[in-house]
Amino acid sequence: MHAAEKKPNVLFLVSDDLNNFLGCYGDPRAKTPNLDKLAARGMRFDRAYCSFPLCGPSRNSLLTGLYPNSTGILGNQQIFRQTIPSQLSMPQAFRLAGYFAGRIGKLYHYNVPNSIGTNGHDDPGSWELEINPAGVDRLEEEPKIFSLTPGQYGGALSWYASPKSDEFHTDALMADDAAWILERRAQKNDRPFFLAVGFYRPHTPYVAPKDPYFGYYPEGEMPVVAGVKEDQADLPKAALGSHKPDQDKLTDDLRRQCVQAYYASISFMDAQVGRVLDALEKNGLADDTIIVFTSDHGYHMGEHGLWQKMSLFEESTRVPLLIVAPGVTKPGSVAAAPISQVDLFPTLAELCGVDAPKNLQGESLVPLLKDPAAKSRGWALTQVVRGGGALGRPTVTRDVGSEGKQFFGYTLRTPRWRYTEWDEGRAGRELYDHDNDPKELKNLAEEDAHSSTVAELSHQLRAAAKQTFPPSGETPKIQPGLWVPNLLAP
Ligand SMILES: [Ca+2]
Ligand SMILES: [Ca+2]
The missing domain is CATH 3.30.1120 (Arylsulfatase, C-terminal domain)
Known part of the structure; x- marks a missing residue:
């Protein structure tokens, strides 16, 4: 294939349970130099939202370009192949267009930390290469992790300042693997690639190297949300329905430790993003590669008395979204229009000239990428x-x-x-x-x-x-007998 005919590559980076605690979004504490640099290279979306603030439903939605009412996936542990098996996922559409499509870590749902190092609830049809490293955070350190519900790490607030340095942790191993694949792709230079890297941090347990990341955030300086009781007085009960009983055990000291560990995990993940972006640069791929960075949903750190996800407030529904599209986005541009993650599939398909399924429910963001003032859906x-x-x-x-x-x-x-x-x-x-x-x-x-x-x-x-339901009128349901994904570490 001649260089002139070559389609752009896609580097699709997704973090888990990351809200907008990033320097490039104006956070006063966050040390996220690599994501800040990435934002400066392209477009920052200031009002990007998930379709469902929980890993499984959000990821199935994002990767199919359909709302959860059309994927049929409203909980974790399930995948769209059980409900709409013939639907093309985004990476699968890229594969069918001749792309190499590879996955490192968590793209579809995984139980964190128990499925780290496995395929989780993956969709094999989406990729031709899957890599599942596991570091000390999964293999050695669990007994040392503090948890509000002892013995539980994925759902409960839990954290640990690890004495082990970056290179022993899962997200850093994933960055190594990404660098290796990028080097291979640059050498072969036969097909364009869609490389997806799904970091596990800052999902609970917030495990990150103590040095330097916990040191960036002195515990005594961490904020504790005030005025919660007054704030909750005008709320319907359902608005607070994501509260978990074990969170009543939180003291202000624990809240500060929790916020510190969340921030530390974000900075650790940011450093690994930086290493992947360095590898892209070093292999001469940056000018031909569209970079997307996002998270699967937002996250609470005590606002309205809530922690984690599953609320419909701004903190839980809003996601970071940075897109660098060489020749399309201008450095340092900002889009204020509200957009949804279901818009990502049609956007990348248009940018790369890949045929997308006709039933996608989002709309392409390419007009906004070219001009942040362009007309868009508006909600x-x-x-x-x-x-x-x-x-x-x-x-x-x-x-x-x-x-x-x-x-x-x-x-x-x-x-x-x-x-x-x-x-x-x-x-x-x-x-x-x-x-x-x-x-x-x-x-x-x-x-x-x-x-x-x-x-x-x-x-x-x-x-x-x-508009979130399929036009057929049939609502998708889990079909017995369909392929059930390969599960799971105990
Ligand atoms: Ca998540
Ligand atoms: Ca209120």
Whole structure:
């Protein structure tokens, strides 16, 4: 193939449970020099949102370009091959277009830390090469990890300042593997590549080398969110439904340690991103490679009294998104339009001239990449499930709330507002004015002065939610007998 005909490569970097605690997003504490440098090279999306603030549903959605109501995946431990088996995933579409597609670490859902070093709930059809390293964080250090629920590390708040340096940890081993693949790809230079690297940090347990990363964040200087009781007074119960009982054990000292370890894990992950980007540069690939960096959903560090994910507040739904597209994005550009991660598949397909399935539900961000003021959809929709065991086996249904078994929360983000309905409003509504209340502290939904805004946004939210279902009218369900992914370390 002649160089002129060659399609661009894609380096797709995704972090796990990372919110916007990054220097390039204005965080006052974060030491993230590599991601800051990446943001300066291309476009930073300031209002990027996941479709569902939980690993499995979000990743299935992002990698298929379909909302969770169309993948049928509303919980972890499941994959879209069990619900919509013939749908092409994004990396699979690239493979069919002649790309080398490789995966290192967590792209589809994994139980962290137990599935580190395995294929997790992977989709083999998406890749021709999969690499699953495991470092000391998985293999040696678990007995030393502090956890709010002793013995549990993935769901419970848990952390450890490791005495072992970077090169022993899983995310650093993944950066090594990425560098190796990039070198091989540059040598062979036969096909373009789609290389996906899924870092595990800063997902719990927050394990990172003590030196230097914990030292960047002195425990006594870590913030503790104040005024939680007053803030919660105007909230429907469902808005706080992601609270876990063991989090009542948190003292302010533990909160500060938790925040410190979360930040330390972010800086450690940032250093590994830097090593992958250095390898891209060193192998002469940077000018021909589109770089995407994002996370699978946002994360709470005590805002509204919440920790981790599964809420519909800004902190849990918003994700970092940086895109460098050589010849398309301008250095240091910023897009303020609300966008969704379902938009990534159509975007990369357009940038690379790859045929995408016709049923994708997002829209290409290429106009925004060229001009951040370009017209776009103007909203992003995120959903979650409450009741009926939201972390168990929720199912897609249009009859939400019926029989009191489970109900959906939907939240719509526009440039100015966040509007949320729980069980179509029957279990509460929330309205926040981001022009005046970026922390979403004052719920305006029941105030007369805002009734016309609520009516308008409610109409818009329901129209948007309708678009998240497949046009056939059939809601996807787990089909018995279909391939069940290879599981799992105990
Ligand atoms: Ca996650
Ligand atoms: Ca409030």
